[in-house]
Amino acid sequence: MTASPAPALGIAGQFEDVRQRHAAATLGMWIFLATEVLFFGALFFAYSIARAQAPDAFAAASRHTNIVLGTANTAILLTSSLMMVLAVRSASMEARRTTVMLLVATAVLGVAFAAIKLTEYRLDYLDHLVPVLDFAFDPRYERGARIFFGFYFATTALHLLHLSIGVVVVLAFAWRTHRSWSPELPHSIEIVGLYWHFVDVVWIFLYPCLYLVARA
Amino acid sequence: MNPPSLRSCIGTWIALLVLLALTCGSSYLRLGALNLATNLAIAVAKALLVLFVFMRLGSSSTMVRLVAVIGVTTLTLLVCLSMTDFAIRGW
Amino acid sequence: MTSASSPVATGDIPLPPNAVAARGSSYLDGGMTLRSWLLTHDHKRIAILYTLSITAFFFIGGAAATLIRLELATPMGDVVSAETYNKLFTMHGVIMVWFFLIPSIPSTLGNFLLPLMIGARDLAFPRLNLASWYLYVGGALFTIAAMLLGGVDTGWTFYAPFSTMFSNTHVIYVLAGVFVVGFSSILTGINFIVTVHKMRAPGLTWFRLPLFVWAQYATSAILVLATPVLAMTLVLLAVERLFGIGIFDPNLGGDPLLFQHLFWFYSHPAVYVMVLPAMGVVSELVACFSRNPIFGYKAMAYAILAIAVIGFLVWGHHMFVSGQSMYAGVVFSMLSFLVAIPSAIKVFNWTATLWHGRIVYSAPMLYALGFVGLFTIGGMTGLFLAALALDVHLTDTYFVIAHFHYIMVGGSVSAYLGGIHFWWPKITGRMYSDRWARFAAILLFVGFNFTFFPQYLLGMAGMPRRYHEYPPEFQTLNVLSSAGAVILALGYLLPLFYLTWSLLRGPRATANPWKATGLEWQTSSPPPEHNFDTVPVVDSPPYAYRPGVISPAVVQAREGTG
Numbered sequence: 001m002t003a004s005p006a007p008a009l010g011i012a013g014q015f016e017d018v019r020q021r022h023a024a025a026t027l028g029m030w031i032f033l034a035t036e037v038l039f040f041g042a043l044f045f046a047y048s049i050a051r052a053q054a055p056d057a058f059a060a061a062s063r064h065t066n067i068v069l070g071t072a073n074t075a076i077l078l079t080s081s082l083m084m085v086l087a088v089r090s091a092s093m094e095a096r097r098t099t100v101m102l103l104v105a106t107a108v109l110g111v112a113f114a115a116i117k118l119t120e121y122r123l124d125y126l127d128h129l130v131p132v133l134d135f136a137f138d139p140r141y142e143r144g145a146r147i148f149f150g151f152y153f154a155t156t157a158l159h160l161l162h163l164s165i166g167v168v169v170v171l172a173f174a175w176r177t178h179r180s181w182s183p184e185l186p187h188s189i190e191i192v193g194l195y196w197h198f199v200d201v202v203w204i205f206l207y208p209c210l211y212l213v214a215r216a
Numbered sequence: 217m218n219p220p221s222l223r224s225c226i227g228t229w230i231a232l233l234v235l236l237a238l239t240c241g242s243s244y245l246r247l248g249a250l251n252l253a254t255n256l257a258i259a260v261a262k263a264l265l266v267l268f269v270f271m272r273l274g275s276s277s278t279m280v281r282l283v284a285v286i287g288v289t290t291l292t293l294l295v296c297l298s299m300t301d302f303a304i305r306g307w
Numbered sequence: 308m309t310s311a312s313s314p315v316a317t318g319d320i321p322l323p324p325n326a327v328a329a330r331g332s333s334y335l336d337g338g339m340t341l342r343s344w345l346l347t348h349d350h351k352r353i354a355i356l357y358t359l360s361i362t363a364f365f366f367i368g369g370a371a372a373t374l375i376r377l378e379l380a381t382p383m384g385d386v387v388s389a390e391t392y393n394k395l396f397t398m399h400g401v402i403m404v405w406f407f408l409i410p411s412i413p414s415t416l417g418n419f420l421l422p423l424m425i426g427a428r429d430l431a432f433p434r435l436n437l438a439s440w441y442l443y444v445g446g447a448l449f450t451i452a453a454m455l456l457g458g459v460d461t462g463w464t465f466y467a468p469f470s471t472m473f474s475n476t477h478v479i480y481v482l483a484g485v486f487v488v489g490f491s492s493i494l495t496g497i498n499f500i501v502t503v504h505k506m507r508a509p510g511l512t513w514f515r516l517p518l519f520v521w522a523q524y525a526t527s528a529i530l531v532l533a534t535p536v537l538a539m540t541l542v543l544l545a546v547e548r549l550f551g552i553g554i555f556d557p558n559l560g561g562d563p564l565l566f567q568h569l570f571w572f573y574s575h576p577a578v579y580v581m582v583l584p585a586m587g588v589v590s591e592l593v594a595c596f597s598r599n600p601i602f603g604y605k606a607m608a609y610a611i612l613a614i615a616v617i618g619f620l621v622w623g624h625h626m627f628v629s630g631q632s633m634y635a636g637v638v639f640s641m642l643s644f645l646v647a648i649p650s651a652i653k654v655f656n657w658t659a660t661l662w663h664g665r666i667v668y669s670a671p672m673l674y675a676l677g678f679v680g681l682f683t684i685g686g687m688t689g690l691f692l693a694a695l696a697l698d699v700h701l702t703d704t705y706f707v708i709a710h711f712h713y714i715m716v717g718g719s720v721s722a723y724l725g726g727i728h729f730w731w732p733k734i735t736g737r738m739y740s741d742r743w744a745r746f747a748a749i750l751l752f753v754g755f756n757f758t759f760f761p762q763y764l765l766g767m768a769g770m771p772r773r774y775h776e777y778p779p780e781f782q783t784l785n786v787l788s789s790a791g792a793v794i795l796a797l798g799y800l801l802p803l804f805y806l807t808w809s810l811l812r813g814p815r816a817t818a819n820p821w822k823a824t825g826l827e828w829q830t831s832s833p834p835p836e837h838n839f840d841t842v843p844v845v846d847s848p849p850y851a852y853r854p855g856v857i858s859p860a861v862v863q864a865r866e867g868t869g
Contacts, residue, residue: 290619
C-alpha cells in the first residue's frame with residue numbers, strides 16, 4: 001500500500017477511499033445521536049421524577065399549554081421529516097433541482113415551527129405562565145405549575161436550539177447543492193437527514209409530555 | 217444504503233399523522249392511567265417509524281444498530297437503577 | 308535467542324517486512340508559526356497543544372492543593388478563612404478532575420499515539436479533534452473567570468440546593484466551563500471510537516490491538532455515554548439557580564437526591580475514564596520492560612470492557628448515607644463489589660507478566676510498578692467503602708480522600724508520567740536523563756505515600772473532609788501528610804527541568820530506543836506528518852517480546868483460534 005490516493009480524489013488524506021469516509025461519517029453521526037439520546041433522556045428523566053412528585057399540579061399546568069399550536073407544530077415537524085427524507089432520496093438519484101427544493105421546504109417548515117413556538121411563548125407570557133416573568137397560577141398548584149413551566153421552557157428552548165442549528169445546516173446544504181453538484185453530496189445530505197430526524201424524534205416525545213398530561 | 221421508496225415515505229408520513237391524531241384525541245377520553253400508557257406507546261411507535269423508515273436503522277451496519285441499542289440501554293439503566301431508590305424510598 | 312548483555316536486548320523484535328521507518332521530515336518541521344499550531348489538523352500537534360494546557364492546569368490545581376496542605380498543617384484555621392478554604396478545595400477538585408485528569412491520557416497520549424498504533428495517518432475527524440481542543444480552552448476560560456472573580460465554594464460535586472440556592476459565588480461560570488469542556492470530551496470520544504472501528508491497518512484485527520488502544524476505546528465509550536448526562540445536570544442546576552425552578556431544592560418542591568443520581572451517573576464512570584487509559588499505559592510499559600508478552604491478553608481486553616460496563620452500574624455507592632432507599636444501597640453495594648473483579652484480574656495479569664521476565668528498572672517501569680502497587684491499595688480501600696456498614700463510618704472522612712487519591716494520583720498520574728517518559732523519544736525525538744527521571748519517580752512514590760497514607764488513618768479516626776480546622780489530636784498525621792506533600796511536589800517539579808533540558812540538549816532518539824513492539828515504534832522519532840511512508844500490514848500478535856516464549860493467548864491469536 002502506498003500513500004493514500006484520497007487527496008487526488010478530493011477526499012481528506014486520512015481516508016483510503018470514499019467508502020471508508022462514508023462509513024466513518026455515518027458511524028460518527030449515529031454516535032453523536034446516541035449522546036443526544038442521553039442528553040435529552042436525562043432531561044426527560046428529571047421531568048418524570050418531578051411529575052411523579054406533583055402529578056395534580058403538572059396536570060393542571062399542562063392544560064394551560066396551547067394544544068392547537070402544539071399539535072399543529074407536531075404535524076409541521078413530521079412533514080418536515082418527510083421533506084427531508086425525500087430530499088435524501090432525490091439526492092441519491094442525483095436530481096439536483098428537486099433536492100434543493102426539498103431541502104428548502106424542510107427548512108421552511110422548520111422555520112414555521114419556530115415561528116409558531118415563539119408565538120406560543122408570547123401567548124404564555126401574556127397568560128402569566130413564564131416562571132420569572134410575573135408568574136401567576138392557581139394557588140393550590142402554584143409550586144408544581146412553576147416547576148412544570150420551568151421544564152416546559154427549558155425543554156422547548158433546548159429543542160428549538162437544536163432545530164435552529166438544523167435549519168442553518170439544511171439551508172447551507174441547499175445552497176451548496178444549488179451552486180454545484182459533487183459526488184459526496186448525497187451522502188452528506190443523508191447524514192444531515194439523520195440529525196434532522198432525530199430532532200423530530202425528540203419532539204415526538206416532548207409533545208405528549210408537555211401538551212397531553214391531562215386533557216380529559 | 218438506499219433511501220426508502222416514495223411509497224414508504226408517504227405511507228410512513230400518513231401513519232405518523234394518524235398516530236398524532238390518535239394520541240391527541242385519546243387524551244380527551246378519561247382513561248386514567250391508560251392515558252399515559254397510550255401516549256407513551258404511540259410516541260414510541262412514531263419514533264420507531266422515523267428510526268426504521270426515515271433513518272433506515274434496519275438496513276444500517278451492525279455497528280450503527282449496536283450504537284442505537286447501547287444508547288437507549290444506557291438511558292434505561294439510568295432510569296431503572298435510580299428507580300431502586302425513588303420507587304422504594306420510605307418502605 | 309539474543310546474546311545481549313545490556314538490560315534492553317537488541318534485535319529480538321522483527322520489523323514487519325513491509326514497514327519502512329520513515330526518514331526525512333518530522334511533524335515538527337512543518338512550521339513553528341502560531342498559525343501552524345493553532346490551525347493544525349495534525350493529531351500529533353493537537354496532542355501537544357493539549358499537553359501544554361493540561362500541564363498548566365495541573366500546576367494551578369497543585370497550587371490549590373499546596374494551600375490546602377499548608378492550612379491543614381495546624382489544627383486551627385489560621386492560613387485562610389473557612390470560606391476561602393471551601394473555594395480552594397472546590398477549585399482543586401474542578402481543575403484536577405475536568406481540566407487535568409479526564410483529558411490527560413486520552414487527549415495527550417491517546418491523540419498522539421492512537422493513529423500511530425493502528426497504522427493510520429490521522430484520526431477519523433481531524434477538524435473535530437482541533438475543535439475539541441478549542442472547546443477545552445473555552446471551558447478553561449470560563450473556569451479561570453470564575454477563579455478570578457473570587458472562586459466557587461460548592462465543592463467539585465456542586466450538591467444542590469447549596470449550589471443553586473445558597474452559594475454566593477460565581478457558580479454559573481464554573482457550570483458553563485465544565486459544560487463546555489464536557490463537549491471536548493464527547494468529541495474526542497466520538498473520534499476515537501470511529502477511528503478504531505474504521506481505520507485500522509490491514510491485518511490489525513481486534514485481538515492484535517495493543518491494550519492501550521483497547522483502553523482508549525473503552526474510555527471513549529464511557530465519555531460518549533456518560534458526559535451528556537453531566538451536561539444536562541449542569542443545565543438543570545443553572546435553570547434552578549437562575550430561574551428558581553424547584554428541580555432539586557426541596558423547599559421549592561424538588562428532590563436533592565435527583566441531583567445526586569444524575570451527577571454520580573456521570574461522575575462514577577468518569578473515574579473509570581481516569582483509570583482505564585492509565586491501565587492501558589501500564590500494560591504497554593510492563594510488557595516492554597519485562598520483555599514478556601502480556602499474560603492473558605484476552606482476559607485483559609475483556610476486563611477493560613467489563614470495567615467500563617460495570618462502572619455504569621455502581622454510582623449509588625456515593626449516596627449510601629444520603630437518604631436513598633436502603634434497597635438501592637444494597638443493590639449498589641453488590642454491584643460495586645463486582646467491579647473489583649476485572650480490576651483484580653488486571654493486577655494479577657500484570658504481576659504474572661513480570662514472572663520470568665528480564666526486568667528493566669527504567670523510569671517508565673518505575674512509574675508502572677508504582678501504579679500496580681498504589682492502584683491495588685486504592686482499589687482495596689474502595690472495597691472497604693463499598694461495604695454499607697463500613698461506609699457509614701468512613702463516608703465524608705479522609706479515608707475517602709485517601710482512597711481516591713491513591714487511585715487517581717498514585718495510579719493515574721503515575722501512569723501518565725510513565726507514559727510521557729516512555730513515549731517522550733517518539734514524540735520529541737530526544738532522550739532524557741534516565742538517572743534524573745528515576746530519581747523523580749522514586750521521590751514521587753515516597754512523597755505520595757507520606758502524603759496520603761496518613762489520611763487513611765485520619766479517616767478511620769474520624770477526621771471529616773472539607774474542614775479547614777480539626778481537633779488537635781489529628782495534628783501529627785496531618786503534619787506528616789503536609790510534609791509528604793512537599794516531597795511529592797518536588798517529584799512533580801523535577802520533570803519540568805530535565806524534560807525541558809532534553810528538549811534543548813537531549814541526545815537524538817532512534818526510531819525504537821526501548822526495542823518495544825507496536826506500530827508506533829516502526830516509524831521515525833519523531834514521526835513524519837503523515838505518520839508512515841508505507842502503511843504496515845500486520846500479521847503477528849501484539850507484544851511479541853521474546854518470540855520463543857509466548858503465552859497461550861498469543862499462540863491462539865497467531866493460529867487464528869483466538
